[in-house]
Amino acid sequence: MNIPYTVEVRPDTGLANGKLGIWLFLASEVMLFGALFSSYIILRTGSIHWPQGELNVWLGMVNTFILIGSSVTMVMAWASLKLNDWGKHRLYLILTFALAGIFLVNKYIEYADHITRGEYPSHSTFVAMYFTLTGLHGLHILGGMVVMAYFIGPGKKMYQTNREQFVNRIEYTGLYWHFVDLVWIFLFPVLYLL
């Protein structure tokens, strides 16, 4: 049995199943992070005092550029597939994976710094919000890395057996990755700068 439109586009909707699926998934993710950002606003406006400048802006900024860079390499990984350049695709995908890894290492340094200073999530609502938001975002990074590792490793076989679907899957991975990047673009000013 074949499920129609897994690879090819349905003419009247102009979509393949996976693309609609990933966009719907991202819509629900917007609601998830939207709820957390709203909670942040409500808790902050309701507080008597809100700490500022507690976080390492430099590390945060470096991480912002790392993620933006990884979004670029992600696009390149997909574009090189479209140009039938398998070698470049491998390079860019591995590069994206590595950048995501560096992001998490930086995050670890930040977390460790807070912990050594005794700033556990229970320290204050600001720190609690910081750990919850960045922690959940970090899990999304980790999830993206698992998917990329799959396409770097065992999933790469599909390029030989079903090239079109493989290209689509890299595209969907990219859409997710841009979303994770976008969340950080909001997180950085909200937590580090404002």
Added chain:
Amino acid sequence: MDNVATLGTAAHEHAHDHAHEELGFWRKYVFSQDHKVIGIQYAFTSLLFLLFGFGLMMVMRYQLAYPGSPIPLIGNWLGSANAPGGIMLPEFYNQLGAMHGTIMVFLGVVPLAVGGFGNFVMPLQIGAPDMAFPKLNMMSYWVYFVGGVVMLVSFFMTGGAAQSGWTSYPPLAVISPGQTMWLIGMIFLITSSLLGSVNFIVTIVQLRARGLTWMRLPFFVWAQFVTSFLLLLAFPPLEAAGVMQLMDRVAGTSFFMPSGLVVSNQVATSLTGVATGAVGSGGGNPLLWQHLFWFLAHPEVYVLILPAMGIVSEVIANNTRKPLWGYRALVYSVGFLGFMSFIVWAHHMFMTGMGTTMSAFFQTTTMIISIPSVVILTALLLSLWGASIRFTTPMLFALAFLPMFGIGGLTGLPLGLAPSDIHLHDTYYVIGHFHYVVAPGTIFALFAGIYYWFPKATGRQMNELLGRIHFWGSFVCINLVFAPMLIQGLGGMNRRLYDGGMQYALNADLLKWNVVIGMAAWTLGLFQLPFIINFIMSIKWGKPVDNNPWEATTLEWSAPSPPGHGNFLTEPVVYRGPYEYSVPGAAQDFTPQFEPERA
């Protein structure tokens, strides 16, 4: 591969499937990726949960009817930590109450209406070979299953299950035992419904058969479509809130814990013992939870009711042998209803002191949302006009749905207006109101669906006589359960009182209803026996049926009963709208969607 080529290979693929039935038992029945098997798995599991949740309530009702006396039959099995000497402790009553709500909503009704009926019927009605993502579909069921197990296991943990109501309001939910397991279970259930809703929407948008345009979709499919959007967009905020409450409990944060809360003469701390409202920030905000919770839970009400309306529409069109009255009005109403359901949530919070401006806004939107509900109910009622009705068992349940949902909806109006809600808030009136919507409303519709689609799922019909006994017994008893609650609530009796409201002892007129409700609830339980017997016996010994026993018009009736893997023997093509009954000049009183035009 182009579209035509796919269609051409479909029949070939089908023959191929029949030639190689090599899937083992585990892949075929347990870890199946077939939407029909998954639908049946969902249906079985959720029916068991419904029975269990109802069982919890039957035990609670004994305590309410005869406070402080030992529970008969099962009292000694409940354990000395819960019911020493068979007499229920207040903490245990609270656990049963919280878990009754949680189980009925998240593990019973929604999985049956969406996971069960949606999975089984929707792909058949749109002429799809399966769901768009069969593996996700399987995962969705198993994640739901794990969530259910976590909820059940929580009864056996130290301190028992969650006991802060299905709404889990902080600060109580943050400081009382059992809640951690509840939150973990909920995260599984939310994930499951997320996977399911993505799958449903993609399937409906992408896999409609040739000729099945949007305005030819059966109303049931429309209802599932809107429901999926509600699940997709409303559940994530509760997931966020759940994560924050989990942080409050496990990591000692104070998202929902206000500063300086004193419980039993001590400054309240969360479970890790860290004082709340720590230095450097404002304290937490318990109202924040209520907003996030009801942002899910009001759309959730429509998740409970829309699939029921879809089922009732199918059954009514089929048994009145007439087109549905106002199909387009139904479709536009259900869409509008879905949209509006996102901006009415704070009508659950009139009593929280959130301010009159907010109340005015939310009571206005609440009054507006009643309009499409009334349009749908009216259209279904008018569909009966002038019909020669077939009073089959599914039709009896569908007909009962109309007045029951009507009572449920109308009793909601005084709750949606802030001034009258002040009097009625937190009384038994509220319980009577929403149970009229969900129990004799949605659950009756679900029974209608079971009797209606049982022949499609099994190839056999359920027994009509047992069905009628089940219907009439349930119909009488369920009204005896919920109508007295409206009376008690109007009399001012509070909900969630484990002693059955002994503080109202002077008002014996109110209290005596507790016994009536209890008796009616246990009799209602007895009247489910004919259904259980009928359901199990009919799988093996029911009357065998052909493809279309109800002489219906929608696509699922063109498939074999039960449909094989891949559903249809030939590629289904749709030629007309979903409810072409009694077309003038036609040879029969039904003209199916799949019947080609005669030249």
